[in-house]
Amino acid sequence: MEGIxxxxxxxxxxxxxxxxxxxxxxxxxxxxxxxxxxxxGHIAHLVLAAGWSWAACAFxxxxxxKSRIESATFAPASLITGVIAYYGTKLAQGEFLSADLDDxxxxxxxxxxxxxxxxVGWCVAxxxxxxxxxxxxxxxxxxxxxxxxxxxxIPVVAIVETSQRLRFESxxxxxxxxxxxxxxxxxxxxxxxxxxxxxxxxxxxxxxxGQRENGA
Numbered sequence: 001m002e003g004i005x006x007x008x009x010x011x012x013x014x015x016x017x018x019x020x021x022x023x024x025x026x027x028x029x030x031x032x033x034x035x036x037x038x039x040x041g042h043i044a045h046l047v048l049a050a051g052w053s054w055a056a057c058a059f060x061x062x063x064x065x066k067s068r069i070e071s072a073t074f075a076p077a078s079l080i081t082g083v084i085a086y087y088g089t090k091l092a093q094g095e096f097l098s099a100d101l102d103d104x105x106x107x108x109x110x111x112x113x114x115x116x117x118x119x120v121g122w123c124v125a126x127x128x129x130x131x132x133x134x135x136x137x138x139x140x141x142x143x144x145x146x147x148x149x150x151x152x153x154i155p156v157v158a159i160v161e162t163s164q165r166l167r168f169e170s171x172x173x174x175x176x177x178x179x180x181x182x183x184x185x186x187x188x189x190x191x192x193x194x195x196x197x198x199x200x201x202x203x204x205x206x207x208x209x210g211q212r213e214n215g216a
Contacts, residue, residue: 012067016074019061023078026057027085031093039176046180052158052188054079058130059154062137075134079126087119148199155195158188 026048033045047053061078062071090096096115097108133153140150162185170178 012070015065015070016077019074019078020081022057022061023080023082024085026054027082027087028089031086031089031095035093042176043180046177047184050158050161050184052154052161052184054082055129055133055157056154057082058133059137059140062134063140065138066141068135068138071134071138072131073134075137076127076130079130080123083119083122083126087115087122091115144203145199148196151195151199152192155188155192159185159192162188 030045030049033041033048036042036045058075058079061075065071065074091110094108096111098111136150136153140147140153142150162181165173165181166178166185170181
C-alpha cells in the first residue's frame with residue numbers, strides 16, 4: 001500500500017521538474033540565441049521569443065497532466081521559471097546596465113528597479129495566463145467536439161500573432177523574420193485544419209450510429 005501511495009507523488013514530482021526545466025530552457029535560450037550571428041540561431045530566437053511559444057509551453061504542460069489541479073499549478077510554475085530565466089539571462093547580458101550621467105567615472109551599474117519591475121510584472125502575468133492555458137491544455141484532452149476549441153487554441157494564437165507581426169513589423173525586422181513568421185503562420189493554419197478535420201472525421205460516424213440507434 002505504501003508503494004502504491006508513493007508512486008503517484010514521485011511521478012508528479014518528475015512531471016513538475018520537467019515542466020520547470022521546459023520553462024527554464026525557453027526563458028534561457030530565447031535571449032541567448034538573440035545574439036547569435038547564424039541564421040538558424042536567429043530563427044530559433046524568433047520562434048522561442050514569440051508569445052505563442054510561451055503559450056504552447058503552458059498548454060502542453062497542462063495537456064500532459066490528467067489532474068486539473070496539477071495542470072493549473074504546473075503550467076504557471078513553468079512560465080514563472082521561464083520569466084525568471086529570461087530576465088536573469090538578460091541581466092547577465094548587460095540589458096539592465098545604466099550609467100550615472102552626473103558621475104561617469106562611477107561606470108555602469110545595474111538598474112535594479114527596471115529589472116525587478118519587469119520580472120515581477122511578467123511573473124504575475126505568467127501566473128494568470130499559465131493557469132488559464134494549463135486548464136485549456138487539460139480540457140483539450142477531451143475527445144470530440146468538446147475538446148476541439150481547446151486543441152485549436154495554440155494554432156489560433158500563432159496565426160493571430162504572426163499575422164500581426166507580418167503586418168506591423170516585417171518591414172522593420174527584415175526578410176528572415178518575415179519568412180519565419182510566414183512559415184509559422186502557414187504551419188499553424190495547417191495544424192488547425194488537421195485538428196478540425198480529424199475531429200469531424202471521428203465524430204461524424206459516431207453521430208450517425210447514435211442517430212440510427214435512436215431511430216431504431
